[in-house]
Every structure is written in structure tokens, then in C-alpha cells.
Amino acid sequence: MAQTRTLGKVYKLLGLGLIFGCAQLEVDSSDGGSASDLQQGTPSYEWSEEQIRNAVNTARAGRSLQPSEWPNGAKVAVSLSFDVDNETIPLRNGSVSVSALSQGEYGARVALGRVLDVLAEDNIPASFFIPSVSMMLNPSMVDAIKSHGIHEFGIHGWIHETNTQLPEDVERRLVVKAIDYMEEMTGSRPVGYRAPSWNFSQNTLKIIKDLGFLYDSSLMADDRPYELLAEGEPSGLVELPVEWILDDAPLLNPRGNSYSSPREVLQVYKDEFDVAYEEGTMFLLTMHPHVIGHRSRILILRGLIDHIKEKTEDVWFATHQEIAEYVIKMSE
Numbered sequence: 001m002a003q004t005r006t007l008g009k010v011y012k013l014l015g016l017g018l019i020f021g022c023a024q025l026e027v028d029s030s031d032g033g034s035a036s037d038l039q040q041g042t043p044s045y046e047w048s049e050e051q052i053r054n055a056v057n058t059a060r061a062g063r064s065l066q067p068s069e070w071p072n073g074a075k076v077a078v079s080l081s082f083d084v085d086n087e088t089i090p091l092r093n094g095s096v097s098v099s100a101l102s103q104g105e106y107g108a109r110v111a112l113g114r115v116l117d118v119l120a121e122d123n124i125p126a127s128f129f130i131p132s133v134s135m136m137l138n139p140s141m142v143d144a145i146k147s148h149g150i151h152e153f154g155i156h157g158w159i160h161e162t163n164t165q166l167p168e169d170v171e172r173r174l175v176v177k178a179i180d181y182m183e184e185m186t187g188s189r190p191v192g193y194r195a196p197s198w199n200f201s202q203n204t205l206k207i208i209k210d211l212g213f214l215y216d217s218s219l220m221a222d223d224r225p226y227e228l229l230a231e232g233e234p235s236g237l238v239e240l241p242v243e244w245i246l247d248d249a250p251l252l253n254p255r256g257n258s259y260s261s262p263r264e265v266l267q268v269y270k271d272e273f274d275v276a277y278e279e280g281t282m283f284l285l286t287m288h289p290h291v292i293g294h295r296s297r298i299l300i301l302r303g304l305i306d307h308i309k310e311k312t313e314d315v316w317f318a319t320h321q322e323i324a325e326y327v328i329k330m331s332e
Helices: 002-020 035-040 049-057 098-121 132-137 140-146 168-186 204-210 262-279 298-309 320-331
Strands: 060-064 076-083 126-130 152-155 226-230 233-239 282-287 315-317
Touching: 060 233, 076 262, 076 320, 098 132, 098 140, 098 298, 126 132, 132 140, 132 168, 140 168, 152 168, 152 320, 168 204, 204 226, 204 233, 233 320, 262 282, 262 298, 282 298
Parallel strands: 076 126, 076 282, 076 315, 126 152
Antiparallel strands: 060 226, 226 233
16 A cells, blocks of 8 residues: 555656656657647648648557567566766856756766676666757767777757747758767767757658668657657658656756656566566666766666666666667567
């Protein structure tokens, strides 16, 4: 009974986070209708059936890419990811609040090291989605991540910009700029994209498809990998879906106005993994070093890994890139 009350509190806090927002969590009213409808300001209740279908067809779930089996007979794929936002949260809004910037700096100065140390204890690979400005301000992060030899770098915008507030040409220019900067800093071209704040505009899919990305990890239409449809047609892009339930920011709001106990959050993640294991599908978790990397919160990551390791022979730990490549291969 006590656990039921506790988890009820967690999900209530998640709901509050979704309603009131947090540093990473935003609901943009411009998401939903087609670009022309939004520009004209036509109320959605006046849209025709064709307009409604056009609105949802910009980016939609296509065929499932859930494989019949995972490598080496594993029953479930586990992919841990970290959005290394740091100072870009205030900067993208034009804020130069010294306090807010210092909170972001903690992510690079202290928290990332804690995260990498926990992963290294069991040689677990992870995917790191990093805004270019985060790398610019804290270039030592790149070598710290690369030194482990098993992690992936992915695109997470230039300055954690809000895509739905940008014209298509500006959004495209910033993605290209981010790719070039990351390639220069890491020595390899990234193949994965995660929209900042998962803020996916009407133009995002076309842009990342044109730029040759292998996969996206910003959308939420399934628990399993799937192919994205662009205007109703197969795009060739893998979607590795995310979910606010599986994100540390809403429950561990870095500003503290919807705070939940780390042990309560850990139980949510354990429950999510257990069902993924039973289903034989995929468990994908999004975290932020400046959120999860505090002393009282890193126990979530360590405790979750310990829980997953109890079924270690049946688990495939992989980067997002490795999963995307595998599901494409198995679907051919």
C-alpha cells in the first residue's frame, strides 16, 4: 500500500511537470496543425478531414522494426542516453542569469564524470546527445566521453533551440552547423538526431532525412523501434522512441518545483524495464548529467543498472546507433 501511494505521488508529479513544464519539458502550441493552417490561424475545429490528415501525416509511425530476436539471444535491448544540455538551457532563451548558467556548468564540471564512472563500472555503452554550444563551452567533455571507447555522440541542436519557433531555413542551417561542429570536435560524423526538448517541427523530418541521418530519437508513437513515415511514405529513418515517463527531468525537475525522491523514480524505471523484459522489446532511457548526476540522484542510475544486471545474460546493452543498425539489418 505504501509503495502504491508513493508511485501515485510520482505520477502526480509527472503530470504537474507536463502541465507546468521544466527546463527540458515544453509544450509548443505550434506543434500539431500543418504549417499553412497555423500561419493562417485557422482554428483546428474548423479543419476539413484533409487538413486534419495532413496535420498528422507530417511525421507518423510506419512499420514496426522490432526484430524477432536481439543479438546473442538477448531477450531485451537496453539503451541509456544522456542529453548534455548544461548551460544551453538558459542560453537558448537569451538568459545570462549567472545562477542558471552555474547550474548548467555543474553538468560538465561534476555530474558528467559521475555518470561516466558509473557506466565504466560495468563497461556499459551509452549515447550522448550534445548541443554544440555545450561542447564549445566545455570541450574537455568530448575527450572524457571518447576515452571510454564505447560511447556514441549524437546531435542535439546548436544551442538547444526550439525548432517549432524557427523558419525551415534557420532550423536546417543550425542542424548543419551542429553536424559540422560535432564532426570537428569528435572526429566522426554523427548518425543520430534528437530534437532539443524533443521539439519536432513540421520541417524536422525532412531536414534530417535530407542530411542523411540513420535514426531519430525524439518521438513517442511506440515502445519499440519503428520506421518514420514522411507525408505517409516510408522515410528510411529509424525512430527510437522516447517518453516523458522515461526522462529524468520531469520527475527530478532541476529547479525543484516538482521534485520527487530518487528512490521513487528508480522504482518507476525498474517497472518500465521489467515490462520491456517480459515483452522482449526495448528499454530506452533519457537522462541529463546536470539532473541525474547529483549525489542523491546518481543512485538511480547505479540502482537501475544493478537491477538490470540481475538478468544480464538476457540483456543487450547497446548505443542507439547499434540498435538502429541492427533493426535495419534484421528488417531487410
